[in-house]
Amino acid sequence: MFAVRIEELADANIDVLDTALAAAKRKRDEADVDIAAITAVVDARQLFQEHSQSTIKAYLKQQLNCSGPDALRIKRRARLFNQHPEIADVFANSRISAGQVDAMATAQQHPRAGDQFADFAALFVSQAERLEHDEFTAAIKHFITQADQDGAFNDQKFHEDQRTASVRVDDGAISMHASGGDPLSAAEMKRIFDLAVEAEAHKDFETRRKLYGNDALAQPMPRSADQRRFDAVHAIFMASVTAAADGKRPEPLVNIILDATTSLEVLARHGFLDLTTNNHDTNDHNRDHNRDHNRDHDDLAATDPTTRRCATSTGVALHPDIAMKAMLYGSIRRVIVDAHDVIINMGRTQRLFTGKARHAAQLLAVQCGYRGCDIPAEFCDVDHIEPWINGGETNQANSMPLCGPHDRRKHTKQLSGRRDRHGRIHLITPNGTVIKPLNAPDPQWAEPQPKPEQPRRHRQYTWDQWVTKHPELTNLPAPPHGTTFSDLRPAA
Ligand SMILES: [Zn+2]
Numbered sequence: 001m002f003a004v005r006i007e008e009l010a011d012a013n014i015d016v017l018d019t020a021l022a023a024a025k026r027k028r029d030e031a032d033v034d035i036a037a038i039t040a041v042v043d044a045r046q047l048f049q050e051h052s053q054s055t056i057k058a059y060l061k062q063q064l065n066c067s068g069p070d071a072l073r074i075k076r077r078a079r080l081f082n083q084h085p086e087i088a089d090v091f092a093n094s095r096i097s098a099g100q101v102d103a104m105a106t107a108q109q110h111p112r113a114g115d116q117f118a119d120f121a122a123l124f125v126s127q128a129e130r131l132e133h134d135e136f137t138a139a140i141k142h143f144i145t146q147a148d149q150d151g152a153f154n155d156q157k158f159h160e161d162q163r164t165a166s167v168r169v170d171d172g173a174i175s176m177h178a179s180g181g182d183p184l185s186a187a188e189m190k191r192i193f194d195l196a197v198e199a200e201a202h203k204d205f206e207t208r209r210k211l212y213g214n215d216a217l218a219q220p221m222p223r224s225a226d227q228r229r230f231d232a233v234h235a236i237f238m239a240s241v242t243a244a245a246d247g248k249r250p251e252p253l254v255n256i257i258l259d260a261t262t263s264l265e266v267l268a269r270h271g272f273l274d275l276t277t278n279n280h281d282t283n284d285h286n287r288d289h290n291r292d293h294n295r296d297h298d299d300l301a302a303t304d305p306t307t308r309r310c311a312t313s314t315g316v317a318l319h320p321d322i323a324m325k326a327m328l329y330g331s332i333r334r335v336i337v338d339a340h341d342v343i344i345n346m347g348r349t350q351r352l353f354t355g356k357a358r359h360a361a362q363l364l365a366v367q368c369g370y371r372g373c374d375i376p377a378e379f380c381d382v383d384h385i386e387p388w389i390n391g392g393e394t395n396q397a398n399s400m401p402l403c404g405p406h407d408r409r410k411h412t413k414q415l416s417g418r419r420d421r422h423g424r425i426h427l428i429t430p431n432g433t434v435i436k437p438l439n440a441p442d443p444q445w446a447e448p449q450p451k452p453e454q455p456r457r458h459r460q461y462t463w464d465q466w467v468t469k470h471p472e473l474t475n476l477p478a479p480p481h482g483t484t485f486s487d488l489r490p491a492a
Pocket of ligand 1: 405
C-alpha cells in the first residue's frame with residue numbers, strides 16, 4: 001500500500017500534498033475519537049475483565065500492543081470526551097490536535113485543578129483552535145497553577161528542596177549532573193547555557209570564515225554541536241573565576257512577564273495591597289461567577305486563563321509567589337503587561353525596532369512568529385505587522401518577532417499580519433489565505449482586512465453651509481469662526 005501511495009504522490013505539487021495530508025489527518029483524528037469511544041464503553045462496563053485484565057490500561061496494552069504511557073493517554077482522552085463530548089466533536093472534525101486534547105485531559109483529570117476545568121472547557125476549545133501547540137500547553141499549565149496555587153507551589157518547592165549537583169572525574173573525563181531547583185534559577189541557567197553555546201558557534205563561524213573565506217558556508221564547522229556544548233559548559237565554569245572587565249554585574253538575563261491582574265492578586269494575597277474596598281473583581285467573586293453556567297462571553301473574556309501571564313520571557317511558567325519574591329527582592333527585571341499585552345509605546349518616531357521597543361516586542365513572544373518555527377524571540381528581528389510606509393507605528397501592538405529567513409519570506413511573499421479577537425497576529429498571503437494548521441478554521445478577526453488604504457476624504461462644510469443642510473439648527477448660536485463640519489455618512 002505504501003509503495004502504491006508513494007507512486008501516486010511522487011509527482012504531486014505541495015498543494016495536492018497539503019490536501020492529502022489534511023484528509024489523512026482528518027481520518028486519523030476520527031479514528032482516535034472512535035478508539036476513545038470504545039475505550040469509554042469498555043471502561044464503564046468493566047469489560048476488560050472478560051480478558052482477565054483488571055484495568056482498562058492493561059486491556060489497551062493487550063489489544064493495541066501499545067506502551068503504558070500510550071494506553072494511559074487513550075484512557076484519559078476517553079474520560080475527557082465522556083465528560084465533554086463537544087471536545088470530541090471538534091477533534092473528530094480535525095480542528096484541534098491530539099496533543100492539545102491530551103493537554104486538556106491532563107487539566108481535566110488533575111487531582112486538584114480538575115474540578116474547575118468544566119468552567120473553562122468551552123474557552124479552552126476555542127483557544128486550542130487558534131494557539132500553537134506549545135502556547136496552548138503553556139496556557140494549560142497556567143490554568144493548573146492558577147487553579148491549584150498551593151499544589152503548584154508545593155511542586156515547585158519540591159524541586160527546589162530536591163536540588164542537587166555533582167561533578168566527577170572518571171578516567172580523566174568529566175561527568176556532571178544537576179537537577180531540581182526553582183523555575184527561575186532553571187530559566188536563568190538555561191539562558192546562560194544557550195548564550196554560551198551561541199558564543200561557541202560564533203567562534204566556529206569566525207574560524208571557518210578565516211580558513212575558507214568566501215567558500216566558508218560550504219565547509220563543515222570545526223567542532224560538532226556536541227563538542228561546542230561541552231566547551232560552552234567549560235567557558236561558564238571558567239567565567240565564574242574571571243571578573244568582568246568593567247566589574248559590573250551583567251544585565252538581567254531573564255525577565256518575568258506578569259499580567260496586571262496576576263501581579264495585583266499576588267500582592268493582595270500576601271497583604272501588600274488591599275483590593276477589597278472598591279473592587280468587585282476579587283478571586284472569590286470570580287470563582288462563584290464562573291460556576292454560574294449562564295455567564296456570557298464577556299465574563300469568560302475577563303477571566304480567560306490564557307490571558308494570564310506569569311512566566312519567564314523564555315516561557316518557563318512561574319508560580320506567582322516566586323514572581324512576587326523577585327518583585328520584592330528582585331535582581332531580576334520584571335515586566336507587567338496590560339490586557340492587550342502592550343508594554344511600552346514608542347510612537348511613530350523610529351522606523352526600526354531598536355533598544356527598548358525592540359526588547360519589549362521580543363519579550364511578548366517566546367519565539368519567531370511564523371507558525372512552527374522554534375527560533376527564540378531574542379534571536380529574532382522585530383517586524384512591523386502593518387508596514388511603516390503604510391503608516392504602521394513602531395510600537396508593541398504593531399510588532400512581531402521573526403527570525404531572519406521568515407522575516408525575508410514575509411517581505412518576498414508579501415505576507416501581511418492581521419490581529420484576531422484575542423490580540424494574536426496571524427500571517428496572511430496576498431490572496432487572503434491564512435497561514436494556519438490543516439483543517440483549522442479561520443480566526444475571528446478583530447481588525448478589517450489590511451489593505452493599502454487612502455485616508456478617507458470627507459466633504460467639509462462651513463457653519464453656514466451646514467445650517468442650510470440642517471434647518472433645525474438655525475436657532476442655535478454659531479460656533480467659533482472657522483469651525484468646519486465633516487459629513488461622515490457615505491455619499492448618497
Ligand atoms: Zn522563524
